[in-house]
Amino acid sequence: MTPLFTARDIRCAIPAPGGGEHVVFDGVSFALDAGEIVDVTGPSGSGKSSLLTAFARLNPYASETLTLDGRDAASLTPQQWRRLVAYVPQRPSLIGTTVAQAVRLPWTLAVRRDAPDAGAPPSDGAVRAMLDAMGCADVELERAPHDLSGGQAARVSLARALLSGPLVLLADEVDAGLDDDNARLVADLLARTVRDAGLAVVRIRHRAPDGRASRILRLDRGQLTDISRIDAPQHEEEAR
Numbered sequence: 579m580t581p582l583f584t585a586r587d588i589r590c591a592i593p594a595p596g597g598g599e600h601v602v603f604d605g606v607s608f609a610l611d612a613g614e615i616v617d618v619t620g621p622s623g624s625g626k627s628s629l630l631t632a633f634a635r636l637n638p639y640a641s642e643t644l645t646l647d648g649r650d651a652a653s654l655t656p657q658q659w660r661r662l663v664a665y666v667p668q669r670p671s672l673i674g675t676t677v678a679q680a681v682r683l684p685w686t687l688a689v690r691r692d693a694p695d696a697g698a699p700p701s702d703g704a705v706r707a708m709l710d711a712m713g714c715a716d717v718e719l720e721r722a723p724h725d726l727s728g729g730q731a732a733r734v735s736l737a738r739a740l741l742s743g744p745l746v747l748l749a750d751e752v753d754a755g756l757d758d759d760n761a762r763l764v765a766d767l768l769a770r771t772v773r774d775a776g777l778a779v780v781r782i783r784h785r786a787p788d789g790r791a792s793r794i795l796r797l798d799r800g801q802l803t804d805i806s807r808i809d810a811p812q813h814e815e816e817a818r
């Protein structure tokens with residue numbers, strides 16, 4: 579089976595203030611099948627976010643060879659890529675005067691110019707249902723985004739990404755600021771969406787494994803290693 583998404587020879591090197599560069603990783607490769615949830619763990623500063631932004635074609639310090647659904651990334655504009663490979667950052671930026679506007683941002687003309695296949699913007703009902711499913715029933719659509727808590731903002735950002743119907747979702751610690759019940763709701767929703775829509779998800783996580791991932795990878799000292807076969811208690815240790 580052809581993987582849904584592949585990344586080969588990813589290199590990330592950040593210019594050092596005094597000259598030279600700090601190589602975060604070099605020669606890393608990764609493949610993802612449709613219907614997978616893959617967790618990426620590893621120490622703080624090991625490069626997990628840099629890896630995800632490289633996948634999203636948003637990392638100015640990275641070079642990589644990417645494919646999506648058998649197509650070379652070069653055949654898609656960055657805008658088309660980001661519509662199909664949705665990135666939810668650790669610190670979301672929600673632009674708009676209301677939550678509803680912030681969620682519909684990807685459907686505005688400026689953002690859609692290169693992605694006319696983005697479809698109609700989600701109705702208030704669709705946005706409401708998505709937020710309710712994430713434990714955000716108390717977030718009114720008319721609320722100002724800057725009034726949201728960190729955990730609410732992360733879920734609104736995730737709702738925006740899921741409603742845009744990507745093939746791959748890259749989620750950078752979206753459950754980091756959530757209590758266990760809400761983290762479970764988010765994991766349930768992702769698992770349902772993966773099952774029903776066939777997308778694939780890469781999650782950066784520091785929490786203990788929640789049993790949703792088909793594989794758990796660890797990024798450390800430039801190496802990306804599959805640690806799925808290590809005993810679960812050790813995973814939990816890794817996640818702390």
Ligand SMILES: Nc1ncnc2c1ncn2[C@@H]1O[C@H](COP(=O)(O)OP(=O)(O)OP(=O)(O)O)[C@@H](O)[C@H]1O
Nearest residue numbers: 592600602620621622623624625626627628629668
């Ligand atoms: N824009 C930047 N300018 C300078 N250094 C950067 C930049 N972005 C990342 N780095 C450095 O690259 C390395 C990897 O950072 P990254 O945020 O990818 O790590 P991480 O594993 O996601 O960390 P955390 O778990 O703390 O979020 C770190 O040393 C970080 O300081």
